Amino acid sequence: MAKEKSKKDKLSDKLFYKLKNCWEGIDKKTEKEVEDLAASYKQFLDKGKTERECTDAACEQLEKNGFINIDTLKEKKPVTGMKVYQNIKGKSVLAAVIGKKSAAEGFNILGAHIDSPRLDLKQNPLYEDNDLALFDTHYYGGIKKYQWTTIPLSMHGVFVKDDGKKIKIRIGEEPGDPVFTVTDLLIHLAKEQMEKKASVVVEGEDLDILAGSRPYEDKDEKEKVKLALLDLLNKKYGITEKDFASAEIEFVPAFKASDVGLDRSLIGAYGHDDRCCAYPALQALITMSQEKPDKTLVCYLSDKEEIGSAGNTGARSLNFEKFLAYLCGEADFRKCLLNSSMLSADVDAAFDPSYASVFDKKNGSYIGKGLSLSKYTGTGGKYGASDANAEFCAKVQAILNRNNVQWQFGELGKVDKGGGGTIALHAANLGIEVLDCGVPVLSMHSPFEVISKIDLYTTYRGYIAFLREA
Numbered sequence: 139m140a141k142e143k144s145k146k147d148k149l150s151d152k153l154f155y156k157l158k159n160c161w162e163g164i165d166k167k168t169e170k171e172v173e174d175l176a177a178s179y180k181q182f183l184d185k186g187k188t189e190r191e192c193t194d195a196a197c198e199q200l201e202k203n204g205f206i207n208i209d210t211l212k213e214k215k216p217v218t219g220m221k222v223y224q225n226i227k228g229k230s231v232l233a234a235v236i237g238k239k240s241a242a243e244g245f246n247i248l249g250a251h252i253d254s255p256r257l258d259l260k261q262n263p264l265y266e267d268n269d270l271a272l273f274d275t276h277y278y279g280g281i282k283k284y285q286w287t288t289i290p291l292s293m294h295g296v297f298v299k300d301d302g303k304k305i306k307i308r309i310g311e312e313p314g315d316p317v318f319t320v321t322d323l324l325i326h327l328a329k330e331q332m333e334k335k336a337s338v339v340v341e342g343e344d345l346d347i348l349a350g351s352r353p354y355e356d357k358d359e360k361e362k363v364k365l366a367l368l369d370l371l372n373k374k375y376g377i378t379e380k381d382f383a384s385a386e387i388e389f390v391p392a393f394k395a396s397d398v399g400l401d402r403s404l405i406g407a408y409g410h411d412d413r414c415c416a417y418p419a420l421q422a423l424i425t426m427s428q429e430k431p432d433k434t435l436v437c438y439l440s441d442k443e444e445i446g447s448a449g450n451t452g453a454r455s456l457n458f459e460k461f462l463a464y465l466c467g468e469a470d471f472r473k474c475l476l477n478s479s480m481l482s483a484d485v486d487a488a489f490d491p492s493y494a495s496v497f498d499k500k501n502g503s504y505i506g507k508g509l510s511l512s513k514y515t516g517t518g519g520k521y522g523a524s525d526a527n528a529e530f531c532a533k534v535q536a537i538l539n540r541n542n543v544q545w546q547f548g549e550l551g552k553v554d555k556g557g558g559g560t561i562a563l564h565a566a567n568l569g570i571e572v573l574d575c576g577v578p579v580l581s582m583h584s585p586f587e588v589i590s591k592i593d594l595y596t597t598y599r600g601y602i603a604f605l606r607e608a
Contacts, residue, residue, distance in 0.1 A: 157507045160544055160592040161403065168595075175598060176405060176591040179417050180395035183407050184311075187390045188294045189229045189441045189451075191308075192252035192413065196231050196420055196439055197223065203424045205233055208464065216241075216467050221427050224461055229451040230441040232461040233420075235427045237434040241469035244477030245462065246608040247436040247570070248423065248601055249453070249561055250416035250484065251443035254409040255279030255583050257286060257320075257345055259295075259387040264349065264379065266364040273318075273347040275389065279444030280558075283340040285584050287322040291347060295387035297377050305375050310392045317392045318347045347389055391585040398588055403506075405594070410587040412443065415483035415576040418598035426605045434465055435605045443484075443561055453561035459568065472569070479530070479608040480572040481601065482562035486510040486548035488578030488589075496555045503548035503578040505590045509597040510548030511535070512574035517557030524566035526573040534573050534604065541603035543596060548578070575600065 164172070186192035197207075205221040208214070216222070216236045223233035230252070234245075257275040264273060277283065292310025299305065310317040322340070323331050331339060353362030354369060371377050395407035405414075416439050423437040438461075442452035449455065466474045489502040503510035513531055516523030538545045550558055565572045577597050580588040 157504070157544065157546055159506045160508050160596055161506060164592075172591050172595040175418075175421075175595050178421075179414070179594060180405060180407070182417050183395040183409055183413060186252070186413070187292070187311075187409060188256070188388050189253040190296065190386075191294065192416065192439065193225060193228055193231050196233075196252075196416075197225055199420065199424065200231075200233055203427060205427070214464070216465050219430065224457075226441075226457050227451050230457070231439045232457065233423055233437045234461070234465055235423065235431055235435045236465065237431045239432050239434075241434060241466040242473045242477065243433060244474055244479065245434045245436050245465065246431075246605050247438065247478060247480035247565070248419040248483050248605065249438040249440065249480055249565060249572075250419045250482075250576075251412045251440045251447075251453070251561060252416050253279070253441050253444050254390075254411060254413070255281045255444055257291070257347065257389040259382065259385070259389070261383045262379075263382055263387075264364055264367065266361040269351060269353065269363055270348065271350040271363040271367050273349050273389075275345050275347060277342055277345060278388070280583055282336070282584065283342060283345060284322075284336065286345060287320045287340055289319065289585055290317040290392035291319055291389045292317060292392040293387065293389055295385060297375065297381045297385045297387075299376075299381065305377065307375070307387065318349060318389060320345050320347055393586070403592070404588050404590055406586050406588045408585055408587070410577070410579050410589050411485045411582050412483070412576070414579070414589050414594055415485060415597065418594060419481075419483045419601055422598060422601035422605055425602055429606075431606065433608075436462070436465070440561060446559075447561055447564055453564045458565075476569045478570045479533075479604075480562075480565050480570050481534070481575040481604055482560045482565065482572050483576050483597075483601065484560040484562075484574055485576045485579045485582065485589075486512055486574070487550050487582055488580050490580055496551050498549060498552050501547050501549040502551075503546050505578055505580065506592055507546045507578075508544035508593060509538075509546070509575060509600045510578050511545050512548040512550070512576075515550060515557065515559050515562070515574060517559075518554060522557075522559045522563065524563040524572055526562075526566075526571070530571040530573055533608070534575070537603050537607045538600055540607070541599065543600045543603055545575075545600065546578075548574075575604075 186195040200223045205223045208222045220236040260274045297305040354366035391408040398404035398406040440453040442449045447453040486503045514523035514525040562572045
């Protein structure tokens, strides 16, 4: 009997794909690397809570590591070994290391997005009602609206004056700063509200932000509180009410990225989707820039993914193609695209035992089990998915296997329970081989998402392996 059991065990070891918890068996050196990456990532999150701030932080890191803005180059021709980047309107960034091989042999690309769901101000946002001043908002991206009430919010963004001067705003992040909030109805009077569907418990037009209550001392003025706030803004920033019409002002959770759990194995923060993939993608490119890669390596941190990647800073714009064409030099651009490989570095929904009914346990991704590979995303019958081919999936899996990077399957819940998309299909439309690959996330699109430190580290190692070998 013992011999039979041993044979069965050996056969299952050979044929089954068994995932372990990636924390198991790691040595002290690796554990330190995990914690160091997590610490630097938390700093990045706190510094970059909007796509503009992420772009600034990314460009700063690139320049520190020898990357040159192509807009400042006198000689535009790409040369082997060059490290270059391009800032796209302050809201997305492309970076590359020129490899030894001809561009016609293709590029290895990591593409992520740096925008996250939030509350944007409308163009005429500030108003007064019963001695309270409020900001009128229009939410951005897919959110559960009720999650954005009664939490501290910070104000970020930019005003642009008639002469083109930019005035940056960041209020609510530093110790002693005031914060903002969206109020909610007290439970004592919420009987009717509590009977509503979750989608309309708080409606979009109700997400108005409490901005102040102290009146300006002018007995003849009707909107004294509004005037007092405009006076404060004018004295500090030199802006008037009409400047809101062209401004980009975003409200995001004011809290900092924090360790979660008694064992500190998790990170809770706003904006993991998709900065927990954007950051390791950027760091992987910087790490690989210290080598002399065979193929040209590219990292693309895009904007507007949460609203369909539209606009001139999103992945559907010409910026991506233009940058790749620049890297090609005189090589055949179309041939380059067809020979290029890309990981769409985007998050996946981690299995949550509290909501197990919407997940497919056999095909879901799990916290602590490594980076997640998603052959397709989309909704319903894979609508909006690029659906990577078997050959490329096998190639990526083989690279990860050779580098001892644990990967897992990922699918966004049960069929017909919902779905979502990434920038993968926009790259695939250019002929590039592309596969979604990223970090599993709990509470995705909430103001406080959660990931595992070990999954962040595994993803970083996987991205390095892909850049080096794809």
